[in-house]
Each structure stands twice: as structure tokens, then as C-alpha cells.
Amino acid sequence: MAQRENKLRKAIVMLIVLIVLVPCAFMLYDSTIVSGEKKVEFYYMTGDGVMKPVKKEIRGENTEDILVTTLRTLKNDTVAEGMIPSVPAEVEFLSVGLVNDNAIIDVSNGYHRLKNTEEVICRSSIVWTLTSLDFVEGVVLTVEGQPLRNNNGQEIGPMDRSNVVIEPEISAETTEYAILTLYFANMDGTDLVTEERVIEVNANQTSEKTILEQLIAGPEELDVQRTVPVETKLRDVTTTNDGICYVNLSQDFVSKHSGGEMAEKLTIYSIVNSLCELDHIDKVQFLIEGKKVDQFKGTLELKTPFAAISSLKGLETE
Structure with missing residues (x-):
């Protein structure tokens, strides 16, 4: 009798554990897994000094995988005729993560050697490209683990498209x-x-x-x-x-x-x-x-x- 009660008690405990953990497992799965392909707008400079998007499809198993593949494509993929790569050779992507819908990108120290215009092109290209993904709201750039700062030494923090001036009457x-x-x-x-x-x-x-x-x-x-x-x-x-x-x-x-x-x-x-x-x-x-x-x-x-x-x-x- 005691053995039967012990087995019943264990069964109830296991049932409670399953009831608690199974929904959590699904929640974790939904927050990290992204279905197969994502359409990404890759932003490159053209020879006449304007930045334009090129749509490409990226495949990945989860958000981090898609972010890594997107950055690798932005840096290394062949660009269309008349367009210029926006991430210079001296800039390497060291790590990538996603925190509170912000993509956290750490780049190499070569980023600080870029000229002003090169830096703006590179930064804007990264931000606009990554925010074309539906799970990225903003981008935080760090250089060798240190926060990116403006010319006056202030941390720039999360960047998105909110500071892009769009005239509503222009289609x-x-x-x-x-x-x-x-x-x-x-x-x-x-x-x-x-x-x-x-x-x-x-x-x-x-x-x-x-x-x-x-x-x-x-x-x-x-x-x-x-x-x-x-x-x-x-x-x-x-x-x-x-x-x-x-x-x-x-x-x-x-x-x-x-x-x-x-x-x-x-x-x-x-x-x-x-x-x-x-x-x-x-x-x-x-x-x-x-x-x-x-x-x-x-x-x-x-x-x-x-x-x-x-x-x-x-x-x-x-």
C-alpha cells in the first residue's frame, strides 16, 4: 500500500513538473527560433553618393544565426554593379547578440580608423540593414567591448531609423x-x-x-x-x-x-x-x-x- 501511494505521489509530481515546464519550453522556443528565410534590405552606397537598399534572402535557425549571416553578407557578399561595399576591410564583426530587441554588435578597433564619411556610411549601413529584420528594433555598436561615442565623448547608445528625416509628401x-x-x-x-x-x-x-x-x-x-x-x-x-x-x-x-x-x-x-x-x-x-x-x-x-x-x-x- 505504501509503495502504491509513493508511486502515485511521484506521478503527481511529474505531472506538475510537465504542466509547469512544457509551456516555458514553448515560450523559450518562440523567443529564439525564427523560421527558415528572412528577407533583408542590405544598404550600400552608390557611385553618385546615395545609399540604396538591395533585398536578399537570409536563412538561419535562430535570431543570432540570422544576425551573424546578415552581417557576414553585408561585409563579404558581392554588391550589385555601381554599388560600393559599406563595411571596410579593416572593420571586423567580433560578436553579435540580441537584448530587448536591440542587436548588440561588437566590432574591431579598425572602426576608429575610419574617416568621418566612411564611419557614417558604415554605421548607417549596419543600422538600416539590421533594422529591416522584423525582430530588431535598434542597434548598439561597441568597439572592442567599449561603447561607441560621438565627437564630444558621449555614448551614442541604441540607434534606429527614428532620426532619419522623411518628408511625408515624398512617395x-x-x-x-x-x-x-x-x-x-x-x-x-x-x-x-x-x-x-x-x-x-x-x-x-x-x-x-x-x-x-x-x-x-x-x-x-x-x-x-x-x-x-x-x-x-x-x-x-x-x-x-x-x-x-x-x-x-x-x-x-x-x-x-x-x-x-x-x-x-x-x-x-x-x-x-x-x-x-x-x-x-x-x-x-x-x-x-x-x-x-x-x-x-x-x-x-x-x-x-x-x-x-x-x-x-x-x-x-x-
Whole structure:
């Protein structure tokens, strides 16, 4: 009798264990296993300086396997004609993981040797490619185990597509990706700093207009300051064959500006330097409501075109 009760007790215990563990096993399975193939958008640069996606199918047994295969394909797979690999040879993927829907990617120290534009292309390509997977919300990059930081030493943290400027009136069929180098004021208001930005733009819109719209919209980084009054309206922008870009702005550009020698220089040269990043622009001529004006706010003369400068420090008053 005692043996029978003991066997019954063990059977009940085993049944309870099965009731508890079987659902947990299914939950674990669902969180780590991904069915066969995933369609991934791989982002590469084209020869004309825009970033475009190429759709490919990736096969893997689970999320980590798919992430590893995706990164390996992004780095090593043959790209289509006219496209440029976005992950340089000196950048190696050391480890990959998934935490709270964020892909955690550790790369080799060669990442820090990339030039500014190379780094932006590489980082953007990785982020946009991985976030095309339905189980990845964001991407965290580390370099040899150390957090990725911006130019001011702040940790960048999770990255996704939320900082990509998309104009709602532009349809998907007419958009491309472009990398812009924009100039804003540093926090001290003593000089210009660059902000590399990858945006989705209208393929039929000029780069000049896109740059000016981004400058008016203001910086995305927290440690820089806007230079152009937000009320400013772009009337027109045209670049002539001799490399002079004519920027026609509304009166708000002048009337809404705070004034002051340094503030004027920061505003003017943020526009000039940003536009002169384009190969076909050498100088910028400002127009206010379609007309040349003698002065901006009492310090800088606007009668003649401006060329880009390397720094505001030491710049003499015009």
C-alpha cells in the first residue's frame, strides 16, 4: 500500500513538473527560433553618393544565426554593379547578440580608423540593414567591448531609423538616401562643428535645397546649437556653372536673428561651409527676398559671395 501511494505521489509530481515546464519550453522556443528565410534590405552606397537598399534572402535557425549571416553578407557578399561595399576591410564583426530587441554588435578597433564619411556610411549601413529584420528594433555598436561615442565623448547608445528625416509628401518611389555634412554651432557658441546626417530625400530635389532645409530644421545632436532662425523660409536656391550658389531666403532670416558679431558669423558660415561640402559649389551668395543686401545684422557684408573656412577662430571681421 505504501509503495502504491509513493508511486502515485511521484506521478503527481511529474505531472506538475510537465504542466509547469512544457509551456516555458514553448515560450523559450518562440523567443529564439525564427523560421527558415528572412528577407533583408542590405544598404550600400552608390557611385553618385546615395545609399540604396538591395533585398536578399537570409536563412538561419535562430535570431543570432540570422544576425551573424546578415552581417557576414553585408561585409563579404558581392554588391550589385555601381554599388560600393559599406563595411571596410579593416572593420571586423567580433560578436553579435540580441537584448530587448536591440542587436548588440561588437566590432574591431579598425572602426576608429575610419574617416568621418566612411564611419557614417558604415554605421548607417549596419543600422538600416539590421533594422529591416522584423525582430530588431535598434542597434548598439561597441568597439572592442567599449561603447561607441560621438565627437564630444558621449555614448551614442541604441540607434534606429527614428532620426532619419522623411518628408511625408515624398512617395517611396522618389526617395533616396544621402549623407550630408552639416555645420552647426558648438555649445560655447565660439566655432562650428560638423554633424554627419544620413537622410531620406526626394531623388528629384537638389542637394542644395536638402542641405538648407536640414539647417533650418536644426541639429539632431544634443551638444550643438542651431544657427539659422527656425522661422526662415527658403525662397529659392540656384548654383551657376561658375560654382556660385545663390541662396534666396525670407526676411525672417534677418529679422528673427539675435545679432552679434559671433552669432552672425556662425549663421553665415554654417550655411556656406555646409553647401561648399558639395563638389560643384565654391562660394555662396546670399539674397534676401530675391535681392542683394549690404549687411546681415550690422557686422557682415552680404554684397559678395562667401567661401568656406576651416575655423571661425582668428577670422577677421568683414
